[in-house]
Amino acid sequence: MSLTHEPRLWLGWRKPAADAGPTDWPTFRQTLGQVFLPQTWRVMTRFGLMAYVPTVLTADDDAATLAWPDETALLVYRSREDYERHKADAEGQAYSDLHGEVFRFGTGARHSRSKWATAAEEPGKPLRRMPSADGAHFAQPTARISVLFLAVPPNVTPGQLLAICPEPDSEAVAWCVDGKAVVWLSSAAPLNLTACQQALQHAVPGLTVHLAQQATPVPVLAPAGVAVDDLHTWHMALGLTEVQP
Numbered sequence: 001m002s003l004t005h006e007p008r009l010w011l012g013w014r015k016p017a018a019d020a021g022p023t024d025w026p027t028f029r030q031t032l033g034q035v036f037l038p039q040t041w042r043v044m045t046r047f048g049l050m051a052y053v054p055t056v057l058t059a060d061d062d063a064a065t066l067a068w069p070d071e072t073a074l075l076v077y078r079s080r081e082d083y084e085r086h087k088a089d090a091e092g093q094a095y096s097d098l099h100g101e102v103f104r105f106g107t108g109a110r111h112s113r114s115k116w117a118t119a120a121e122e123p124g125k126p127l128r129r130m131p132s133a134d135g136a137h138f139a140q141p142t143a144r145i146s147v148l149f150l151a152v153p154p155n156v157t158p159g160q161l162l163a164i165c166p167e168p169d170s171e172a173v174a175w176c177v178d179g180k181a182v183v184w185l186s187s188a189a190p191l192n193l194t195a196c197q198q199a200l201q202h203a204v205p206g207l208t209v210h211l212a213q214q215a216t217p218v219p220v221l222a223p224a225g226v227a228v229d230d231l232h233t234w235h236m237a238l239g240l241t242e243v244q245p
Contacts, residue, residue, distance in 0.1 A: 005050055005139040006080050007117040007173050009126045010073040011182070012103045013110040025059035028102070032056060032071060033228035036102055040075075041221050041236050043095040048082025049075060050139045051237040053184065053215050055147055058230040067110055068149060068210060074173065074184045076138045076237075080116065109178050117173040126175035127158035135169035136186040141239035143170075143186045146193060148200075149210040150181040156204055164203045166196050180210075190214055 014028045032054075041052055053074040077083045086092025099105075103112040117128035136143045150161070158174035158181070165172055167187045174183040185191060193212045201207050215235035218226065226234060 003130070003137060003139070003171075004078060005137070006077050006083075007126075007128060007138055007171075007184075008075045008077060008083065008114060009117060009173060009175050009182070009184075010071075010075065010112075010114040011069040011175070011177065012071040012073075012099075012112045013067075014070045015100075015102060015104045028070065029056065029228040029230075031102055034225040036098065037228070037234070038221055038223075038225040039095055039098060040073075043091055044075070044077075044083075044086065045238065047086040047089070047092060048078035050078055051076035051141075051145075051235070053138075053145050053147070053233060053235050055149075055211075055215075055233040056228050056230060057149070057211070068180065069112075072147075072149075072182055074138065074145070074147075115175070117175075121157060121159045124177075126173050127162060129162045129168075129170075129172040129174075131171040131186070132169040135171065136167065136188045137171040138184075138186050139237075140186070141237040143188065143237075144190050145215040145233075145235050146185045146187065146191050146196075146213065147215065147233050148181075148183040148185075148193070148196070148212045150183065150200065151179060151208045151210060152176060152181045152204065153206045154179055156181065156207070160204065161200065164199050166191055166199070 055072045057068050105112050115125055117126040119128050121127050131137045158176050161174045161183055162172050170186045172185045197209045197212055213233055215233040217235045219240050
């Protein structure tokens with residue numbers, strides 16, 4: 001199937017207070033809901049953003065290596081070229097700079113990062129499962145988007161996870177990082193996520209599920225943004241005009 005969109009994935013860890021970051025978890029959530037999420041949708045739709053699926057997890061101050069990102073996102077762009085145009089635009093550059101005020105960058109296990117999903121498996125990069133001609137895909141406003149956060153053994157690859165996940169004719173992406181995996185799935189109808197979790201746990205010894213949920217559609221993003229709850233996923237898409245049952 002020939003597609004005219006490109007998935008980009010984001011894993012974000014909040015900037016600590018010691019580095020002039022959000023002082024506490026409620027402040028971080030408020031900044032996401034009132035500033036960061038609305039700005040992402042408002043600004044980047046000028047540069048080819050077609051769908052946006054952010055997930056906010058929960059406060060995790062444990063210094064263990066297996067520390068989950070505070071916020072992740074699936075961003076679906078019309079093309080990589082459209083995305084690159086924002087770097088030459090004043091508003092687009094201001095949006096990029098906003099990341100440094102909210103999120104931690106640099107090195108170590110908890111450094112924020114983003115990458116394009118690729119159709120061929122490459123170490124450290126997200127893998128994209130291409131849909132068939134009749135399969136659901138991320139750019140469809142009517143698609144249901146589900147996300148799974150998994151703790152996986154170190155030898156597990158994105159390809160292994162996608163081979164187990166349901167709806168093999170629909171678009172999906174998976175990213176394995178430091179013993180964690182995030183999987184985004186598209187489908188024409190709501191998935192049976194319980195069955196999906198059971199299939200993964202049966203096929204991959206040692207795999208555990210941290211979170212599995214379907215994204216909540218947001219047909220119209222209010223000027224004030226969204227009320228951000230812990231452990232929640234939202235789905236914004238061009239052409240999404242009503243809440244799906």
